[in-house]
Amino acid sequence: MRRQFAIKIAYDGTRYGGWQIQPNAPTVQQVIADAVAKATSEQVHVQGSGRTDSGVHAVGQIGSFVLESWNPPADRLVPAINRFLPYDIVVRECREVMIPFDPIRQAIKKRYRYTIRNAKVPDPMGNRFHWWIPKALDLDKMRLAAGFLIGTHDFKSFETLGSPRKSSTRTVYELTIEAFPSMDGQDLWIEIEADGFLYNMVRNIVGALWTIGSDRFSPQWMQTFLQMRARDTSSHTAPPQGLCLVQVTYPDLVYLDR
Amino acid sequence: MRRQFAIKIAYDGTRYGGWQIQPNAPTVQQVIADAVAKATSEQVHVQGSGRTDSGVHAVGQIGSFVLESWNPPADRLVPAINRFLPYDIVVRECREVMIPFDPIRQAIKKRYRYTIRNAKVPDPMGNRFHWWIPKALDLDKMRLAAGFLIGTHDFKSFETLGSPRKSSTRTVYELTIEAFPSMDGQDLWIEIEADGFLYNMVRNIVGALWTIGSDRFSPQWMQTFLQMRARDTSSHTAPPQGLCLVQVTYPDLVYLDR
Numbered sequence: 001m002r003r004q005f006a007i008k009i010a011y012d013g014t015r016y017g018g019w020q021i022q023p024n025a026p027t028v029q030q031v032i033a034d035a036v037a038k039a040t041s042e043q044v045h046v047q048g049s050g051r052t053d054s055g056v057h058a059v060g061q062i063g064s065f066v067l068e069s070w071n072p073p074a075d076r077l078v079p080a081i082n083r084f085l086p087y088d089i090v091v092r093e094c095r096e097v098m099i100p101f102d103p104i105r106q107a108i109k110k111r112y113r114y115t116i117r118n119a120k121v122p123d124p125m126g127n128r129f130h131w132w133i134p135k136a137l138d139l140d141k142m143r144l145a146a147g148f149l150i151g152t153h154d155f156k157s158f159e160t161l162g163s164p165r166k167s168s169t170r171t172v173y174e175l176t177i178e179a180f181p182s183m184d185g186q187d188l189w190i191e192i193e194a195d196g197f198l199y200n201m202v203r204n205i206v207g208a209l210w211t212i213g214s215d216r217f218s219p220q221w222m223q224t225f226l227q228m229r230a231r232d233t234s235s236h237t238a239p240p241q242g243l244c245l246v247q248v249t250y251p252d253l254v255y256l257d258r
Numbered sequence: 259m260r261r262q263f264a265i266k267i268a269y270d271g272t273r274y275g276g277w278q279i280q281p282n283a284p285t286v287q288q289v290i291a292d293a294v295a296k297a298t299s300e301q302v303h304v305q306g307s308g309r310t311d312s313g314v315h316a317v318g319q320i321g322s323f324v325l326e327s328w329n330p331p332a333d334r335l336v337p338a339i340n341r342f343l344p345y346d347i348v349v350r351e352c353r354e355v356m357i358p359f360d361p362i363r364q365a366i367k368k369r370y371r372y373t374i375r376n377a378k379v380p381d382p383m384g385n386r387f388h389w390w391i392p393k394a395l396d397l398d399k400m401r402l403a404a405g406f407l408i409g410t411h412d413f414k415s416f417e418t419l420g421s422p423r424k425s426s427t428r429t430v431y432e433l434t435i436e437a438f439p440s441m442d443g444q445d446l447w448i449e450i451e452a453d454g455f456l457y458n459m460v461r462n463i464v465g466a467l468w469t470i471g472s473d474r475f476s477p478q479w480m481q482t483f484l485q486m487r488a489r490d491t492s493s494h495t496a497p498p499q500g501l502c503l504v505q506v507t508y509p510d511l512v513y514l515d516r
Contacts, residue, residue, distance in 0.1 A: 011382050082380075087385050088382045088385075089382055090381070121336070121340065122348055123268070124269050124345065124346045124347055124348045125315065
């Protein structure tokens, strides 16, 4: 019987050319499709909830595929697929979904986390997972600036040129900056939840927050920048390795086991 | 003027054949000695507070060396040395010490942390820094068992054969097991502070705690095992990647800047 599944995936993106299948680089999408094929003896296309760039990580990416003749419960696919995955990709969960399930269009919201290591010396153990900024950042100013971005706005100023979406209006539900003590400084978690994201939107927002936290611009500049509705090519884009796709939310009714 | 320095070092031990210089493998000691030589134009021997094995990490290893003609303040050595270190080794701090300073003999106590990822699925991002145990562990039993090890005892049962110390009596000041929520499970931090450690002592204690936490032996077995005062070759040694040297404590009077 034809069944469709949604898997929740975590990966360290360091070794991959991003999520999406492309020539000349191993991709997360391809490695997972190969593992599903080995586990089930069926060739599948794994559709993700969206792309992640090279070096970007995930703890809650969603992938979906159709199997023609898998009879066991959905959760048996977790160990079956993990057996054929390398150490840096893991399936956390598998649920059966209602056919046809479209993990891009049916997503209600997505949550990303960007990690900054704000400390005097670099961290020899976490350098693949954060952006190291030695100079102290002013969190109060960053939080003030972040406030201007919450709500429904045209985020064109935060969309990297090259692959424009039809509409650049998005709704940011949450934008929080948390600090945790870490070796010789602090770790900052910048978390953004929105109904969708433009190309490089999180990294461009973090780049703008950095210019404010390091006192190059005032918090109010964020509002001016947002209202420009055009990408300023001199603006800063935070590096990819600090970014992690944390969660993708779907309506409960897509799941057959709800 | 001849001066001696103590540096606090953090490293990811994954790529190294341990701390101590040896043929056929890059070692942390050698890489640091080379960096100091490049920074100061002086050939030095870097004496560590003790060895760490291949794959073991540190956030607070202490290394010491003598310079014949370094005139700036000690803390200037931090950026000077870090400039020549690879991404997985970093000098966090540098202080001048009273000649002659012996980082092995003058150490009062050392603290290690062992990290266990106790979760259903492996962590694609942290696999170099913990021991993954999928089966749920009984923390209450582990903590009960840990209690038997606190204090002054002959720890011969926890010394891996092959490089015996003269005396196997040590004093464990603290042995705590903390749990933190992590992806699909929890992270356990087993921290041990003692006046010194036998070869593989922390990894052998963690191996014993694991046999108790996974219900193969009762907590009271730890006491019996300790009292055997002999290493049972069938006992378990936890893998190296979960281990991290956290802190080495010296009497305040060794530091000239105290």
